[in-house]
Amino acid sequence: xxxxxxxxxxxxxxxxxxxxxxxxxxxxxxxxxxxxxxxxxxxxxxxxxxxxxxxxxxxxxxxxxxxxxxxxxxxxxxxxxxxxxxxxxxxxxxxxxxxxxxxxxxxxxxxxxxxxxxxxxxxxxxxxxxxxxxxxxxxxxxxxxxxxxxxxxxxxxxxxxxxxxxxxxxxxxxxxxxxxxx
Amino acid sequence: xxxxxxxxxxxxxxxxxxxxxxxxxxxxxxxxxxxxxxxxxxxxxxxxxxxxxxxxxxxxxxxxxxx
Numbered sequence: 001x002x003x004x005x006x007x008x009x010x011x012x013x014x015x016x017x018x019x020x021x022x023x024x025x026x027x028x029x030x031x032x033x034x035x036x037x038x039x040x041x042x043x044x045x046x047x048x049x050x051x052x053x054x055x056x057x058x059x060x061x062x063x064x065x066x067x068x069x070x071x072x073x074x075x076x077x078x079x080x081x082x083x084x085x086x087x088x089x090x091x092x093x094x095x096x097x098x099x100x101x102x103x104x105x106x107x108x109x110x111x112x113x114x115x116x117x118x119x120x121x122x123x124x125x126x127x128x129x130x131x132x133x134x135x136x137x138x139x140x141x142x143x144x145x146x147x148x149x150x151x152x153x154x155x156x157x158x159x160x161x162x163x164x165x166x167x168x169x170x171x172x173x174x175x176x177x178x179x180x181x182x
Numbered sequence: 183x184x185x186x187x188x189x190x191x192x193x194x195x196x197x198x199x200x201x202x203x204x205x206x207x208x209x210x211x212x213x214x215x216x217x218x219x220x221x222x223x224x225x226x227x228x229x230x231x232x233x234x235x236x237x238x239x240x241x242x243x244x245x246x247x248x249x
Binding site: 002003008011012015016017019020023024033036037040041044102105106109120121123124125126148149152155156159161 | 205206211212213215216217218219220221222223224225226228229231232233235236239240243
């Protein structure tokens, strides 16, 4: 079965999001674009396995993410273990009145292990639900929740944001049916 | 823990109520920055190579069908 015009159109429409996610993962715009290219080729080749009407964006994000990790493995790079790094934290001082510079934020994000970075991006920026993010990352919903929570805490630490760091377990579990489903 | 200066800086007039419901929402500095970071990436101009790539894939498919 040939690729339909709708599929192609939606593919095109998703490219900006795919690039944003790819940059978030690779932290490098050239690598990100190569990753997006691979993703588009793969998506085209296996378009028959996609069910029209289901979430194309999530499907494409899954392909892109798998491609990213398989490339990392090929390069022989160990995937960072979220518990094992960051013994040394670089503190970034908010420029003034606690207002963060975007460059500072980018620097802080770079310091997160991949699994935490992708989780907080998927939930906090790409607009996926915890369930969708879990599917994209091929893990349990609870795992996504804990990664997001650790990512947030770590970003607050690095950026020295106080005052929003003390959410207890209740706050975390209240995210379950959060407002990110849209 | 939470000084008045911090509250002002974060614009947190309703300290915890909203933040707890959505820790990455607009009331959270992290949530706001995250969206700003990502939105900037999303609004970046898309290079032509991607549209060209899809056209090439489409052309290849048409050729194959014609065989």
